[in-house]
Amino acid sequence: MKILKETLAKVNRIDMFSPYFFLPFILVLYFFTSLFDFHRYEQFKISESIWPAVILALICYYIGVYIIDKLQWTIPSFGLSLFGKYVIYFVVLLTSLGLACYLMMIFGGGLGISDESNRRNLDPKLNFFSQLLWFGILLLLSYKMILEEKMTWKKAFVYGSIFATVMFLFLLMGYRTPLIIMLFTGIIIFHYVVKRVKLTWFLSILLVIAVVFSMFGFIRVLTEDLTKESNSRDQPDVxxxxxxKEKLLTAEQKVNLTPKWILAINQESVTGHIVLSTIIEYTQKEDYLKGEIHRGIFNTILPGEQISPRMKVSEVVNPISVEKGKWITRPPRTTTPTFIGQLFLDGGYLLVAVGFLLYGVLISLIYNKVKQAGIRSFHAVAYAFVITVFTVSMHTGLLDLIFILMLGFVIVASSVIKTDKKNLQY
Known part of the structure; x- marks a missing residue:
């Protein structure tokens, strides 16, 4: 018993949100939970191993973090420090723009939670700019929390209530990603400013969050209007x-032996595993897309009809799965490729290595800024946001232009804002 207590005490002293732990832990946990597939890999006839790509990604990420940590480099100001005092005013402007677009979308009938087809048909321009609402409020609230000289539980409750209200507003749109980003950014800020979150507590919280968001997606599917063609669950006619046919039927029978709510718990990670394996299979047959996926991120703002990166991923993986008698993604829906899959599809193992090396470098650069300037600075907010978005992209991929712009803004803002260098301990 004493040994167990001592071990837990050592574990709880880990700064779980440091670059060395948080993102790699979530990535490993994500693919580890995908091992419990309940015969779904047999159903989709998965043939290619994802583990060489996953292990390479982890190694390159750690190399990036370690090099920058040892050199103690931070993001330079690029000579733009004069603009640092205007950052918060600009955030307020972005928040106001986001609020206006959100209200226009909601009053126009844009409740994506009511049905999956509604979510996909939200006005793309209003949807794009409405994201600035939660982004701006997240930065403003987090920065306000950071500046509190004494954070009491009462104040923490007030901030948490405002966070919850904004999260509810975007829950109405039916999107989980903004909710997860807000939630984990808030937890990281709470960890550094209010009370250090022990690893054992965090694992418990993580389990609850994972189950809640899995059930959210499960219920969203259950409540689909099946009379709409876009919600059809028919399998491909092949x-x-x-x-x-016998093998497919046997695999489906095995899968159906597991209750649907259990399958839903790790549905996202299992699907991510299936998609990544299928992407690797595709590149072996057809070669890499050589930048087409990443160009597509910016092509979506061009006039005329453009194919989004996730729709392109659907066009890549679905033909392979159709040959096996199953849709990976029901048409005309899009596919989240995982960040590893996103990189692999465009450039194979080389691009996976470069991408995760850059992830490690960027995160470590901002973390060093936090260590130098202190936690009561905008740098802590920037770090919490950046590492959260990077971690979420392990599943979704980093394919949304709005998120890339948000990351760019936060990183530049962190580099130009001056601090009084209060090296506070946490």
């Missing part, structure tokens, strides 16, 4: 041999 000719299979008698042996192939």
């Amino acid at each position: 000719e299979l041999t008698v042996e192939e």
Whole structure:
């Protein structure tokens, strides 16, 4: 018992939100939970191993973090320090723009939570700019918390209530990603400013959050209006041999032995594993897309009809799965490729290595700024936001232009804002 207590005490002293722990831990946990597939890999006839790509990603990420940590480099100001005092005013302007667009979308009938097809048909321009509402409020609230000389539980409750209200507003749109980003950014700020969150507590919280958001997606699917063609659950009409049909039917029967709510708990990670494996299979047959996915991020703002990066991923993985008698993603829906899959599809192992090396470098650069300037600074807010978005992109991929712009703004803002260098301990 004493040994167990001492071990837990050592574990709880870990700064779980440091670059060395948080993102790698979530990435490993994500793919570890995907191992409990309940015969779904057999159903989709997965043939390619994802583990070489995952291990390479982790190694390169750690190399990036370690090099910058040892050199103690931070993001330079690029000679723009004069603009630091205007950052908060600009955030207020962005928040106002986001609020206006959000109200216009909601009053226009944009409740994405009511049905999956509604969520996909939200006005793209209003949807794009409405994201600035939660982004701006997140930065303003987090920075306000950071500046509190004495953070009491009462104040923490007030801030938490405002966070919850904004999260509810975006819950109405049916999107989980902004909710997760707000939630984890808030937890990280709470960890550094209010009370250090022990690892054992965090694991418990993480389990609850994972189950809640999994059930959110599960209920969203259950409540779909099946009379709409876009919500059809019919499988592809493809000719299979008698042996192939029997194998597919046997696999489906095995999957159906597991209750649907249990399948839903790790549905996202299992699907991510399936998509990544299928992407690797595609590149072996058809070669890499050589930048097409990443160009597509910016092409979506061009006039005319453009194919989004996630729709392109659907066009890549679905033809392979159709040959096996199953849709990975029901048309006309899009596919989240995981960040590893996003990089692999465009440039294979080389791009995976470069991408995760840059992730490690960027996160470590901002973390060093926090260590130098103190936690009561905008740098702590920037770090919390950046590492959260990077971690969430392990599943979603970093394919939304709005998130890339948000990251760019936060990183530049962190580099130009001056601090009084209060090296406070946490």
